[in-house]
Amino acid sequence: MEELDMPAGLLAEGRQGDNSPPMSVGDLASAVKRTVEDRFGRIRVRGEISGWKRHSSGHCYFTLKDDSACIDAVIWRSAAGTLAFRPEDGAEVIATAKMTTYPARSKYQLVVERMELAGEGALMALLERRKKALAAEGLFDPARKRPLPFMPRVIGVVTSPTGAVIRDILHRLEDRCPTRVILWPVPVQGEGAAAKIAAAIRGLASYEVRPDLIIVARGGGSIEDLWAFNEEEVVRAAAESPIPLISAVGHETDITLIDHAADLRAPTPTAAAELAVPVRAELLALLDELSARKRRCLTRRADLARERFALTTCRWPAADTLFGPKRQRLDEVGERLPRGLGARAHKAEALMNLTSSRLRPELLSQRLARAGDRLGAAAKMLPLVHPDRPLGRGFVRVTAAADGRTLTHAADARAAGRLLLRFGDGELPVSTDDGAPVPAPAKVERSPRRAYVPPHPNLFD
Structure with missing residues (x-):
């Protein structure tokens, strides 16, 4: 005892009565790890999930806490795949785990092998929190719900292939209105059911024979049995479905989250079949x-x-009353027509005889001779009125160089710009522009201009 009270020296030295050699940090950490794992090899811990995180490796990390303490926990990927529900922050659970330490950080943690909700109250609290979160995103908005097709040609059914639900649906459809049904078999409870139900809803939308309506159905059961239809991935798949969807999960009093996201909720699977199609006999009667x-x-x-x-x-008058006068008038005209035609012909003949007595050859010859004389006199006047006749007496005819028009006004000549002066013995190009050169016209061989003297035809020679 006296040696223990001795002050520490600069170097560590063995002392009398000290039979325990110093331990390394690793040895101590290993010893603590063995002690903890031996003492708490398998325990059940109740607490609230906080900080839930799923790593890309598939392992899940979170913290279990209560009012006075918290402890880190991990679920390896192999155990995470066996959970019957999707953990989230705030859920109260009971975890079956073993205690271990993490020597690299001098901390202890729980390695969870199994985890369940801590009673029905915790389950309902989780359900209520999830419902509020999804409703806040607008997934349950009534404005998103679509009307069902009146008479779907193909109906897709997502349910168990071995239960009574599919038989009830098929029988009810056969009784009301036979319709083609595509069954997408899925487990409706237990591990992995939610993922397969969500995949079935999305798969029907891209199926080669796309249905006009989808029915998601399951028989009644406890809240634990129906929990797959409360999972977020199932609710989102139903809300995002491009095909109208009927939810028929459980009995009339069973409400799941997919009921809020579906376009229509049916109280039972049989009722879903009744809502899906009309009664064929009633349609035929209608x-x-x-x-x-x-x-x-x-x-x-x-x-x-x-x-x-x-x-x-x-109230109409008799036909004879309407058409009798017209028929009589027609008869009278028919009788007068031959007489009128004959009289007209005789009158025309008399007029022709009167005119023909005046037609003599010598009169026609006299008229033609007079016409020939007038024509000869006009031909003699042609040289006198020819426009080029005055050019030989010193006159000039002014024409536009562009189009050959004869110009009679100074304003027209200034507007034309380039002129052609025609003299008795030739043409001279000029310009009204000051100082503008005048191009020489192309040389054209011209015959000496002579006055035009037309012949004097004698039409009666």
């Missing part, structure tokens, strides 16, 4: 009734038309 009403309407309309026609025609 068609017969409509056809009979159409025939009655057409018959009544025809009867009314006949009555109106009879009432109208009975």
Whole structure:
């Protein structure tokens, strides 16, 4: 005891009575790890999940806490895949685990092998929190819900292939309106059920024979049995489905989150089949009734038309009254027509005889001779009125160089710019522009200009 109270020296030295050699840090950490794992090899811990995180490796890390303490926990990937629910922050659970230490950080933690919700109250609290979170995203908004097709040609059913649910749906559809059904078999409870249900809903939307309507169905059960239909991935798949969807999970009193996201909730799977299609017999009866009403309407309309026609025609005058005077007038005109034609012909013949007595050859010859004399006199005047005749007496004819028009006004000559002066013995190009050169015209061989003297035809030679 006296040696223990001795002050520490500069170097560590063995002392009398000290039979325990110093331990390394690693040895101490290993000893603590063995002690903890031996003492707490398998325990059940109740607490609230906080900081839930799933690593890309598949391992999950979180903290279990209560009002007075917290402890880190990990679930390896192999155990995480066996969980019956999707953990999230705030859920109260009971974890079956073993205690171990992490020597690299001088900390202890739980390695969880199994985890369950801590009673139905914890389950309902988790359900309520999830419902509020999804509703806040608008997944349950009534404005998103679509009307169901009146008579779907193909119906996709997501349910267990071996249960009574699919048989009830098929029988009900057969009784009401036979319809093609595509069954996508899935487990409706237990491990991995939620992921397969969500995959089935998305798969039907891209199936080669795309259904017009989807029914997600399951029979009744406890809240634990129906929990797969409360999982977030199932609710999101139902809300995002491009095909109208009916939720028929459980009995009438069972409410799951997929019911809020679906376009329509059916109280039972059998009711879902009734909501999906109309009654074929009722449709046929309705068609017969409509056809009979159409025939009655057409018959009544025809009867009314006949009555109106009879009432109208009975007020018309007789045909002889209407057409008798016209027929009489026609007969009179028919009798007068031959007489009128004969009189017209005799009158025309008398006029022709009167005119023909005046037609003599010598009169025609005299008229032609006079016409020839007038034509010869006009031909003699042509040289005198020719426009180039005055050019020989010192006159000049001014024309536009561009188009050959004869210009009679100074304003027109200034506007034309380039002119052509025609003299008796040739042409001279000029320009009205000050100092502008005038190009020489192309040399054209011209014959000496002579006055035009037309011949004097004698039409009667």
